[in-house]
Amino acid sequence: MDCIFCKIIKREIPSKDVYEDDFVKAFYDINPKAPVHVLIVPKKHINPAQGFTQDEVEIIGNLFLAAQKIAEKEGVFQSGFRLITNSGPDSGQEIEHLHFHLLGGKPLGGLVGN
Amino acid sequence: MDCIFCKIIKREIPSKDVYEDDFVKAFYDINPKAPVHVLIVPKKHINPAQGFTQDEVEIIGNLFLAAQKIAEKEGVFQSGFRLITNSGPDSGQEIEHLHFHLLGGKPLGGLVGN
Numbered sequence: 001m002d003c004i005f006c007k008i009i010k011r012e013i014p015s016k017d018v019y020e021d022d023f024v025k026a027f028y029d030i031n032p033k034a035p036v037h038v039l040i041v042p043k044k045h046i047n048p049a050q051g052f053t054q055d056e057v058e059i060i061g062n063l064f065l066a067a068q069k070i071a072e073k074e075g076v077f078q079s080g081f082r083l084i085t086n087s088g089p090d091s092g093q094e095i096e097h098l099h100f101h102l103l104g105g106k107p108l109g110g111l112v113g114n
Numbered sequence: 115m116d117c118i119f120c121k122i123i124k125r126e127i128p129s130k131d132v133y134e135d136d137f138v139k140a141f142y143d144i145n146p147k148a149p150v151h152v153l154i155v156p157k158k159h160i161n162p163a164q165g166f167t168q169d170e171v172e173i174i175g176n177l178f179l180a181a182q183k184i185a186e187k188e189g190v191f192q193s194g195f196r197l198i199t200n201s202g203p204d205s206g207q208e209i210e211h212l213h214f215h216l217l218g219g220k221p222l223g224g225l226v227g228n
Contacts, residue, residue: 033226052179061175065166071201080202082226087185088194090221101225107204110227111215112147112196 005041005097019070023062026070026102035105036074036081040067046098048087060098067102076104119155119211133184137176140184140216149219150188150195154181160212162201174212181216190218 007013008027015027018038029037042059046052052060064083071077081104086093121127122141129141132152143151156173160166166174178197185191195218200207 033224048182051182057175057179058172059175060178061171061173064174065171068162068165076202076204078202080200080204080207082201082205083199084225085197086194086222087196088190088192090190090194090218091196092222092224093194103226104204108200108206108226110147110206111198112217112222113224113227 003045003095003097005095005099006045009041009043019066019073021062021066023059024066026066029101033101034103034108036076036103038070038074038102040070040083040100040102042098047096048085048093048098049096063100067100070102071104074102074104080104080108082108117159117209117211119209119213120159123155123157133180133187135176135180137173138180140180143215147215148217148222150190150217152184152188152216154184154197154214154216156212161210162199162207162212163210177214181214184216185218188216188218194218194222196222 008015009025017027019026024040024042026038026040029039046056071081084101122129123139131141133140138156140152140154143153160170185195198215
């Protein structure tokens with residue numbers, strides 16, 4: 001499978017890692033949009049365009065526990081953070097492997113960018 | 115509890131409803147930021163600032179199944195949609211009851227607004 005996130009998870013491509021558990025791996029975005037910009041990626045290759053199974057629902061739920069730990073670790077749990085996932089063309093999704101952006105470290109403005 | 119989302123869930127405050135199941139209720143945002151702007155709210159009062167329990171992890175996972183159904187219903191599953199949740203001051207979170215914004219119906223621009 002030629003998926004960049006699968007390659008990062010298998011350590012075939014390097015990443016600046018932030019957190020890892022049984023369900024997810026998290027690493028810094030190489031093109032950050034805020035002082036804290038972490039990508040949280042399930043270890044399983046989940047393509048959001050194909051719909052979720054019950055197994056995947058469990059993974060996504062646990063991803064949110066991880067997100068809170070990452071927010072604490074990055075010092076933005078109190079100051080505030082945003083979690084975003086994109087699906088499909090209008091969203092700007094670039095990689096067909098489910099991932100969440102954790103953003104923080106400054107006021108994040110409106111919900112929709114320019 | 116003086117929570118506006120709890121009041122909407124109990125039908126004490128009206129809402130333009132989109133979807134409901136055992137875990138969540140979804141309704142249109144009264145101040146939409148995109149042609150499709152739905153709020154997806156767990157029926158249980160979950161304050162993200164207090165951290166999640168295992169029960170809440172299950173609710174959040176199931177919320178993503180609901181989100182996909184809502185995206186289909188609103189006609190944005192193929193064209194693309196964004197799911198956002200905010201926590202804390204820098205994020206612009208206004209209501210202390212976990213909620214997700216489902217946005218779509220136009221290109222959604224960058225991850226961070228102005």
